[in-house]
Amino acid sequence: MDLNLTPDEQKFRDELRSWLAANVPEPWPGHRRGEADAGYWDHLRDWQQKLFGGGWAGVSWPVEYGGRGASPIQQSIFLAEVARARAPEHFGVIGEGLVGPTIMAVGSEQQKQKFLPRILSGKDIWCQGYSEPNSGSDLASLSTRAIRDGEHFVVNGQKIWTSFAQIADWCLLLVRTDTSVAKHKGITCLLVDMKSPGVSTKPLRQMSGDSGFNEVFFTDVRVPIENQLGELNNGWRVGLVVLMNERANLGASVYVSFEETMRQLIEHCRTRKRNGRLLAEDPLVRQNIAQAHVELELFRLNTDRALSRSNAGETPGPEGSILKLYWSEMNQRLSQTAMEILGDTAQLSTFDNGNWAYRYLRSRGNTIEGGTSEIQRNILAERVLGMPKSY
Template identity: 45%
Template sequence: MNFDDTPQEAEFRATVRAWIDQNAPKELADQLSQSGARKAVSGADFLKTAKAWQKKKADGGWACMQWPREYGGRDATPIQRVIWQQEEGNYIKLSQPFNIGQGMCGPTVMAFGSEKDKRERLPKLASGEEIWCQLFSEPAGGSDLAGLRTRAERDGDDWVINGQKIWTSGAHYSDYGLLITRTDPNVPKHQGLTMFFLDMKSPGVEVKPIKQASGESEFNEVYFTNVRIPDSQRLGNVNEGWSVSLTTLMNERMSIGARVATGFPEVFEFCNNLMLEDGPAIDDRAVRSKLATWAVRTSGLKYTSYRTMSALSKGERPGPENSIGKLVAGSTLQEIATYALELQGAAGVVSDPATADAAGEFQAMLLRSPSARIAGGTDEILRNIIAERVLGLPGDIRVDKDVPFNKIAVKGR
């Protein structure tokens, strides 16, 4: 394949490069080149900085490139989107607060929302004026999303919501959330679900941050106590929320797989500068073998994402093959962080950026890597999806497949 720019693509790239050169927050360039955007922009209000950059992109016509113009996008081709991402470089780290809304919630609203909702909500989502979260996982469900217990009961033109969600990224600063609920417990679990979107400031919504091992609190518990949502904010038909959620999940796995940093550039630079007992680490055959494996894997991830963009350009929705990128990226991140700490030896236990090797970036990377293998579907779930829906292998045995949800045996019942 020829990956050189065509004359039209080269012209577009020059336009992008000129705009970024003129508008990007260059005072943050050095900090953003470090691992971890939030820690890199030290002494600054990250959310305020991210919103300012997103608004500037939207005003210039560079936000949500693939979206239609009437919804805040640019109607860009997949290759134009790739060129933009390449040229935006490390400034893309400032998009972190908007990834869930723009990569997962927005496409779901676009597919199932009313025209009024799309024209009201999507431009604000694209510009960063509104931030969205995804309210899916529950404490008792584990990886079984369809086992959710948050209830939605009809009351006139409203629905009354009671229950709890967990591991909700960004809920503490989100304006809206995509919420999946159980509306009929008398049918098999995949058939009694309904999707809504709601204002996160609604009465009865309580957000509690979860303290992580890294000291940060990016995830949250969210409680719903008699929260009222108008039926006009329902996405899809009643009890058909599972089919709606598949659109979200496929976009989620595509989005996560495309943006999970594998850590390869960092470990490659680290090995180029590290001295082992018998010489430079980069001269060690075992080290070079590891680096070669990760280089090939990282390259494969990049071109797999290009293949997905090509499918999207033909009007296709993201498919189950996007689970491959997410599965590979998450495990690679953890492998690289673990190996880098092994190379550091006893010094690997030091995590203070002021004294640790490589400013402690691999220690921080290892602490956050498990979440990359859980968010958007665990490794086991993704392997099942790839086996069954990509390779066509027989599905796992499911004893609860045709059992009404309220008849499924649970502990203590």
């Protein structure tokens, strides 16, 4: 057991730190995701290109595809350091983290050559068309149809909860290509140009007031057959690889944001008073702060253990569900702890720019997005504990 970074990992971190110190731009003023204008998107695109120029795009991608061949631990160091340096949001996250690795795994040579370099350089921004209004947890029941017509598929249907759709160049889209077989066996994965005629997007406003997601409508959209990713009707498996990656990847960067939240909360406890007494002197506040600290530590440690496993060559498996389950529920408790400690003030948009109320509301989505907590528990029961399928 050795929880220290190895010399190689330290070298990687130090090199990255000095590059970040010299290259991270000034934060975009007053930004909150979903409230963006064109200038903000350009800001993100510039950053992706800067990363690319510095050789820091696609750190975990194999060298043959232009990446850095970083280990899972190095990748998590990258995500954490970038977040600590308050670098801009990672615009290419879906392309780099999800689409690229899937194309590498199942794509044709032509697809690799066409798409991978443009993902790395930030020329193409990707979104991911999975959920539908009637297919949430039961994703395999999706009904967006693709019907073969000569050298094209013709796509009709609707997707929802699609991040970045309003500015994305491409979409990794799951469609139904066979309605006569079991639902998992009639799905195909397509790479769709978002500028194709018949694609339209509409922002989806959340309870937190912002629009981090979109609805995407496909009306007679023609997709060339060479943009089919993987085999026909094998899209469910192609899509699942991506979902596993999504669960395993999120840890490192969200940890840093929780750590920052905790730091701000502790600062308030040290300076704010209630009834003449510092919050930090209230025994209940002290219990709650310590509990939040413990839970955050456990998140860090669970993530590190999972990383250490994948570093040892074990592929990210259903255990990723433990991490997702843990952090999403933990973040809701942390948000509530903050509301409780800060009290009446925390609901005001004039206090800390409304961030406490915002993160409290936003955290409700954490246990739903990327697979609900109930689905995660099903996965753990069935695939880790070997219990019978329940639905």
